[in-house]
Amino acid sequence: MKKTTKVWSALVLVLMLASLLSGGHSYASEPGRFYAIVYDCSGERDTVIVVANVSDTHTSYAIEVYDAWGELLVAEIYSPEPHEANVYFLTSMIYEAVSEVDWSMAWGLCTVRPVIYAASGDLFAVSVETFLDGELVDIYQIAPSHY
Numbered sequence: 291m292k293k294t295t296k297v298w299s300a301l302v303l304v305l306m307l308a309s310l311l312s313g314g315h316s317y318a319s320e321p322g323r324f325y326a327i328v329y330d331c332s333g334e335r336d337t338v339i340v341v342a343n344v345s346d347t348h349t350s351y352a353i354e355v356y357d358a359w360g361e362l363l364v365a366e367i368y369s370p371e372p373h374e375a376n377v378y379f380l381t382s383m384i385y386e387a388v389s390e391v392d393w394s395m396a397w398g399l400c401t402v403r404p405v406i407y408a409a410s411g412d413l414f415a416v417s418v419e420t421f422l423d424g425e426l427v428d429i430y431q432i433a434p435s436h437y
Contacts, residue, residue: 323434325402325416329355331381332396338419341368341402342375345413350405355383357398363387367405 329337343349348371355364364387368376380400384391404413416432 323404323413323436325414325432325434327400327402327416327418327432328397329380329400329418330397330420331384332394334423336379336381336421337400338421339378339380339400339402340375340417340419341370341378342415343370343372343413344415346372348372349413351414352401352403352405353378354401354403355380355387355398356400358395360398363398 327337327339329339331337339353341351341353348369350367350369352365352367354362357363364383370376381396384396402414402416414434416434418428418430418432419426420428
């Protein structure tokens with residue numbers, strides 16, 4: 291990828307995140323934590339998001355997937371039981387939600403936003419698994435951001 295394309299790509303992601311932080315639409319009714327993941331499902335890549343409810347109470351969260359241009363592709367709400375985890379294959383989610391996808395440019399931003407905020411402590415543990423040609427390349431944990 292050319293250096294100019296990388297710079298524009300980084301700028302688009304920064305602008306997408308800034309628009310989310312400045313009060314873009316949200317399922318949440320009050321400010322709080324959210325998790326932001328830059329994903330890449332282009333070519334033979336896939337990104338898998340694992341969201342675990344680590345609290346002792348029933349809760350809800352919204353997962354939103356945006357493309358590289360800031361267009362919302364998927365927005366769904368889930369309500370996991372205490373200590374339950376959900377796994378999201380972003381390639382599958384995008385494929386099911388969007389009729390035509392330019393898979394050479396299938397990357398962007400995924401956010402996980404609690405719908406019910408805890409008074410203290412984190413509600414969720416969010417991790418990302420990155421695959422290339424079906425092989426696991428990387429696993430990492432996402433720290434919450436605040437808005």
